[in-house]
Amino acid sequence: MRLEIESLGKQYSEGLWGVRDITLRLGAGVHGLVGPNGAGKSTLMRMLTTVTPPTEGAIYWDGTRVSESPGVVRSLLGYLPQDFDTYPTLTLEEYLEYVAALRGLDSETASARIEALLDLVNLTDVRDRRLDTFSGGMRQRAGIAQALLNDPELLVVDEPTVGLDPEERVRMRNALADTADDRVVIFSTHVVADIEATADTVTVLEDGQLLTHAPTESLIKSVDGDVYECRVSQSTLEQLGQEFPICNTVQRADGVDVRLVAEDPPTTDAEQVTASLEDAYLQTVTHAN
Numbered sequence: 496m497r498l499e500i501e502s503l504g505k506q507y508s509e510g511l512w513g514v515r516d517i518t519l520r521l522g523a524g525v526h527g528l529v530g531p532n533g534a535g536k537s538t539l540m541r542m543l544t545t546v547t548p549p550t551e552g553a554i555y556w557d558g559t560r561v562s563e564s565p566g567v568v569r570s571l572l573g574y575l576p577q578d579f580d581t582y583p584t585l586t587l588e589e590y591l592e593y594v595a596a597l598r599g600l601d602s603e604t605a606s607a608r609i610e611a612l613l614d615l616v617n618l619t620d621v622r623d624r625r626l627d628t629f630s631g632g633m634r635q636r637a638g639i640a641q642a643l644l645n646d647p648e649l650l651v652v653d654e655p656t657v658g659l660d661p662e663e664r665v666r667m668r669n670a671l672a673d674t675a676d677d678r679v680v681i682f683s684t685h686v687v688a689d690i691e692a693t694a695d696t697v698t699v700l701e702d703g704q705l706l707t708h709a710p711t712e713s714l715i716k717s718v719d720g721d722v723y724e725c726r727v728s729q730s731t732l733e734q735l736g737q738e739f740p741i742c743n744t745v746q747r748a749d750g751v752d753v754r755l756v757a758e759d760p761p762t763t764d765a766e767q768v769t770a771s772l773e774d775a776y777l778q779t780v781t782h783a784n
């Protein structure tokens with residue numbers, strides 16, 4: 496299975512492009528799509544899911560041009576949109592049975608599939624509970640289950656961790672990673688830490704442009720040895736901020752603990768620390784500006 500995106504662009508109005516000139520090749524696995532608000536993540540996903548047509552360029556699934564045969568992608572697609580909503584008065588099981596019927600699954604296939612998916616997203620115990628009693632994280636995992644009902648080869652999830660507490664974020668990430676063995680999973684977020692543990696590749700978008708696309712490990716390695724932490728005064732922090740990407744700051748009684756990306760130690764007592772995806776992301780975004 497292979498998703499190819501060739502010079503893809505979407506223009507909303509004169510001079511306003513949601514994304515432009517995006518070229519990517521994605522195989523089975525989890526692919527993280529990150530970027531700040533307005534970067535173009537949702538625009539790209541809406542084109543991948545055939546919700547909106549591209550203005551230029553093309554998308555191919557296993558060599559078939561999607562705009563010429565949108566039904567091909569729709570039949571193998573699972574989609575969890577950002578504004579996903581459920582039917583509050585149905586129980587989880589009733590809801591999944593309803594969606595399965597809408598997708599044309601026969602009842603035997605549907606019940607086997609529902610059983611497996613409840614287990615995958617860890618909601619078997621609450622199958623008889625009404626959806627309006629679910630937490631945000633449970634609702635999102637129910638969303639993943641509905642998106643997987645037809646066993647899609649392409650699963651697209653738009654910001655599935657928004658509004659979730661840390662424990663629920665981890666459950667959500669694990670559920671996504673567990674689905675990715677034999678499908679292409681595209682996971683968009685503006686929280687870089689959400690994809691560090693789960694994504695095989697990372698794609699960084701900003702202002703509609705593709706800044707980088709690389710295996711997660713190699714993106715982290717690109718800043719290995721260049722991440723430092725040190726305690727500095729507020730005025731030194733301001734100077735450092737002019738020169739280096741600042742990854743994090745924590746106020747202390749006697750100064751500010753700062754984490755930054757620099758080729759050489761930024762202060763005499765700076766300590767080199769293990770690089771994270773967030774450091775690599777900040778370096779990528781800062782370099783582009």
Ligand SMILES: Nc1ncnc2c1ncn2[C@@H]1O[C@H](COP(=O)(O)OP(=O)(O)OP(=O)(O)O)[C@@H](O)[C@H]1O
Pocket residue numbers: 507511512513514530531532533534535536537538539685
């Ligand atoms: N339907 C639309 N009509 C006009 N402009 C749009 C439309 N949808 C998005 N845009 C614009 O396209 C650009 C990319 O937006 P998009 O929603 O794709 O970004 P995003 O990365 O998903 O952002 P967020 O993280 O805030 O959801 C922005 O400038 C946005 O204002």
